[in-house]
Amino acid sequence: MNKYVFAALMFLLAMGGACAAQSDEPSLGELAKKHRQEEKSLAVKAKVFTNEDVATSTPSAPAVNAATATPTSSAATAKSTDKASDPGKGPAATSSTASKDTPEVAELKQKLNSYKQERDGWKQSVKKYEDLLANETSDFRRQVYQEALQGDKQNVQVYQNKIDQTQSDLDKAEKASSQGH
Numbered sequence: 001m002n003k004y005v006f007a008a009l010m011f012l013l014a015m016g017g018a019c020a021a022q023s024d025e026p027s028l029g030e031l032a033k034k035h036r037q038e039e040k041s042l043a044v045k046a047k048v049f050t051n052e053d054v055a056t057s058t059p060s061a062p063a064v065n066a067a068t069a070t071p072t073s074s075a076a077t078a079k080s081t082d083k084a085s086d087p088g089k090g091p092a093a094t095s096s097t098a099s100k101d102t103p104e105v106a107e108l109k110q111k112l113n114s115y116k117q118e119r120d121g122w123k124q125s126v127k128k129y130e131d132l133l134a135n136e137t138s139d140f141r142r143q144v145y146q147e148a149l150q151g152d153k154q155n156v157q158v159y160q161n162k163i164d165q166t167q168s169d170l171d172k173a174e175k176a177s178s179q180g181h
Contacts, residue, residue: 102177108170115166119159125152 026034101109129149136142 102173105170105173105177108166108173112163112166112170115159115162119156119163122152122155122159126156 126149129145129152133142133145133149136145
């Protein structure tokens with residue numbers, strides 16, 4: 001009988017060890033659940049870009065290197081100084097004229113200002129690449145800067161066209177608004 005008890009005890013110990021080893025690893029169901037949760041979190045973070053998102057992108061503000069950071073920041077400072085000294089461009093002037101405008105006129109003015117800011121940002125980027133091209137000796141970098149310069153010039157033109165169209169629409173809306181009063 002001793003022999004049977006010993007064999008049963010060994011069997012129980014072996015089975016207990018196998019069960020204990022199995023409990024350390026997650027089950028297939030737990031792994032599948034974790035995988036689905038990861039996929040959901042990734043799906044939530046995904047961003048779908050439309051043509052509107054791409055069309056309204058702005059040039060990057062950070063300078064390529066320290067040498068280009070100074071001209072860009074001084075140009076931005078000069079531009080903000082110009083806006084501060086021009087009474088027609090301050091926030092108070094915008095709010096006082098906006099109260100007189102119809103919603104359509106106010107929206108067109110807001111669009112026009114937005115397009116002008118975008119165009120000016122692309123103009124700054126054009127200037128940056130022109131400065132980089134003037135001092136660059138590497139043919140590869142010159143080619144990259146030239147391609148970026150051409151793209152930025154096209155963007156300036158696109159926004160200038162939008163400005164012209166919006167200005168035309170604004171003139172028509174203001175004329176219609178003044179005739180309605």
